[in-house]
Amino acid sequence: MARPRSTNKLILFLAASAAALLAAYLFWSFAADVEALLKHRMGASPSPSADTIVKVVKLFFVGIIGYLFVRALNSLFFGLAFQLKRIDAPTLIRNIFTIVAFTILFLIAFTFLFPGVNLGALFTTSAIFGVILGLALQDTLGNFFAGISLQADRPFQVGDVITVGAQRHTGVVEEISWRAIKIRTFTNHVVLIANSNAAKEPIEVCPRDNLNARIVLFNTLYTDSPAKTIHVVREAVREADNVSEKVAPIVRIRGLGDNGVDYEVKYWLVDYAKYNDTDALVRQRIWYAFRRAGLNFAFPTRTLYVERPERAAQRDGDGGAVVERLSAVDIFAPLSADETSMLAQAAVRHVFAPGETVIRAGDPGSSMFVVHKGRVTVQVSENGRPRTVATLNEGDFFGEMALFTGEPRTANVLALEETEVLEIGHAAMKRVFDTNPDLVESLSFIMAERRQGLASQTDDSAANTHSSAGILSAIKRFFGI
Ligand code: CMP
Numbered sequence: 320m321a322r323p324r325s326t327n328k329l330i331l332f333l334a335a336s337a338a339a340l341l342a343a344y345l346f347w348s349f350a351a352d353v354e355a356l357l358k359h360r361m362g363a364s365p366s367p368s369a370d371t372i373v374k375v376v377k378l379f380f381v382g383i384i385g386y387l388f389v390r391a392l393n394s395l396f397f398g399l400a401f402q403l404k405r406i407d408a409p410t411l412i413r414n415i416f417t418i419v420a421f422t423i424l425f426l427i428a429f430t431f432l433f434p435g436v437n438l439g440a441l442f443t444t445s446a447i448f449g450v451i452l453g454l455a456l457q458d459t460l461g462n463f464f465a466g467i468s469l470q471a472d473r474p475f476q477v478g479d480v481i482t483v484g485a486q487r488h489t490g491v492v493e494e495i496s497w498r499a500i501k502i503r504t505f506t507n508h509v510v511l512i513a514n515s516n517a518a519k520e521p522i523e524v525c526p527r528d529n530l531n532a533r534i535v536l537f538n539t540l541y542t543d544s545p546a547k548t549i550h551v552v553r554e555a556v557r558e559a560d561n562v563s564e565k566v567a568p569i570v571r572i573r574g575l576g577d578n579g580v581d582y583e584v585k586y587w588l589v590d591y592a593k594y595n596d597t598d599a600l601v602r603q604r605i606w607y608a609f610r611r612a613g614l615n616f617a618f619p620t621r622t623l624y625v626e627r628p629e630r631a632a633q634r635d636g637d638g639g640a641v642v643e644r645l646s647a648v649d650i651f652a653p654l655s656a657d658e659t660s661m662l663a664q665a666a667v668r669h670v671f672a673p674g675e676t677v678i679r680a681g682d683p684g685s686s687m688f689v690v691h692k693g694r695v696t697v698q699v700s701e702n703g704r705p706r707t708v709a710t711l712n713e714g715d716f717f718g719e720m721a722l723f724t725g726e727p728r729t730a731n732v733l734a735l736e737e738t739e740v741l742e743i744g745h746a747a748m749k750r751v752f753d754t755n756p757d758l759v760e761s762l763s764f765i766m767a768e769r770r771q772g773l774a775s776q777t778d779d780s781a782a783n784t785h786s787s788a789g790i791l792s793a794i795k796r797f798f799g800i
Pocket of ligand 1: 678709719721722727731732768769
């Protein structure tokens, strides 16, 4: 069984410490002999003296042991802070601690071994030393201070997904050290971005504990209904793994393209770091949902329609279905098969999106409508607020009041879902009335009932003044029957 990495590191550390201590102990034990030997070998050579060489070697050993000691202190101190307070100190802070502690230890050892050397004077008087040091450390110090400002600002943290710079390196932040930001890209590469570069570049941050969104594009044929597409895709995407349940996906039309209707679906992720997989899953779900719902992706095609007038008439009339629908409408029940099919040919089909207005109160109107597919709501305005009077389903009709009396529309009619209506104009109704005068009577009853309904919802006194007999004579007058 493989040992954990931390155990290996500890063993290595203990072995290195033992070796360094042993080497230092041995050197210290034989320091006097080494010095004597050096003196003997070097003879009267003035500099460097054997004593200095021995001290430099001692300083070297002290340096190594000091470094190991500081590392141990670092692990103990920050490990304890994590254990007790759950504070996970950033790498940069740990590094600064190591550098400062080591420098202090080193300077103490130096002044102890070389009491005659004035370190302060050495640093302050040596201008050349300062220039060399400054030039050599220019980048390092730049990174160091940029790292400190990153830690202070905390624009992102370990685990966030970031995109940095013109080259748009994207990945999960693994570490922010005194020199660089380490990110792991989605192809499992490690990219190191120097802190000083990152400080100058724009950084796009997608925090780990934030609801980050993605946008996936798709398209459909122009013949596919937008309301249906939007519903089908929203439901398919919201159930995909890693798609947040907190916000429902948004599906919307992005444009009308050369090949079809272009859509986008915006969804929010639980774990943003997995956005590539989730985007792919979302596309897959859309494909299957399209298959089930009979929707089609638009691929680059060029379709030539050669339309002959009689074909167009056939398509618009959609023969059977419209005749069937109209013959099921109660007021048209007395019509003969020929009369119904004449009405069907005269009817014009219109499709409305959910929420769209079919009829607006106050507008003039010279046609009535039959709900072919979908549902509509009849609304009146009460103190400026819409109030629902009735909901009409497939086979119900509306818009007859203005058509038969010539008065303005009495209410708003809005599609509740994607709705297809059949519009029947004044001329077609007149032909029907001419051959079926009884129809006027049954219509006047329905209209009287509806007016009654309107009157109870509004304070419009004009609405309830019409009895069925009054309406009947109004229709007859208007149609010249
Ligand atoms: P019209 O006035 O032409 O336009 C609005 C339509 O709403 C109206 O014709 C009726 O067809 C319909 N309408 C009005 N009131 C009612 C109601 N109480 N019940 C059902 N439909 C109604």
